[in-house]
């Protein structure tokens with residue numbers, strides 16, 4: 104097995120940029136996680152889960168399986184490939200075909216789980232998790248929803264990277280596994296920041312994020328839930344920010360970035376200090392979805408998301 108250390112210098116240390124068009128109270132800084140090697144925040148968890156397993160000698164079978172709504176699958180496929188491990192991603196059917204293709208291009212196998220395959224199990228990733236629970240004999244399962252290395256990746260990486268750059272009063276992150284919000288959140292809360300976690304309303308499906316009522320709370324999030332000061336629900340109105348941010352900030356953000364930014368604006372309007380919001384992945388993962396919902400990215404209108412931006 105090839106050791107992972109060759110990747111160590113490339114993970115994290117992503118840019119922290121100050122947004123210019125969202126007012127100054129608070130000043131909003133975005134951490135651009137799509138700058139990680141395989142394109143998302145999940146590179147951090149994937150890398151540290153494999154590294155820890157390698158150090159503990161528990162990747163015995165050279166086979167890895169994980170339930171994922173996309174980005175973790177892409178990251179694990181990339182790192183497994185470079186370690187000479189076989190990787191299988193179990194993904195819910197609502198995940199975009201582009202993600203499946205990306206995993207396969209990186210040498211991973213994919214198993215698609217149809218919504219409702221396991222009645223009463225919850226939606227999306229919960230279905231994939233159940234499949235893995237029943238079919239992973241002979242595999243190493245990182246299990247991002249339970250694995251403490253996911254939390255540690257952010258406690259030891261994302262959090263310090265932010266604190267080294269600025270003095271943070273508010274930290275905002277969407278919750279999937281909860282690793283980002285609680286890991287980086289814990290590090291920053293120990294230094295006085297308030298931690299705001301974001302979940303989509305049940306009506307708003309956001310790849311990578313989980314509505315706790317729909318999908319349940321992950322064991323990892325449950326263990327560290329006390330880190331979170333506020334949990335905010337966001338609806339599809341957030342999508343209007345994709346175009347606005349592209350036009351005004353020159354950043355092409357993914358759906359969960361828009362949700363996290365909407366929460367930052369809504370909840371912290373008028374508050375003094377610095378807010379840091381995590382942008383987990385870029386809009387390139389969602390081009391076909393954006394076209395479907397009518398975002399015209401080639402002809403940006405000067406439409407301003409008035410409800411969200413009132414008073415900013």
Ligand SMILES: Cc1ncc(COP(=O)(O)O)c(C=O)c1O
Nearest residue numbers: 174279280281282283311359383
């Ligand atoms: C696009 C996107 N946003 C946000 C998250 C949430 O990150 P975490 O699992 O650390 O809560 C994920 C996780 O899969 C994601 O893929």
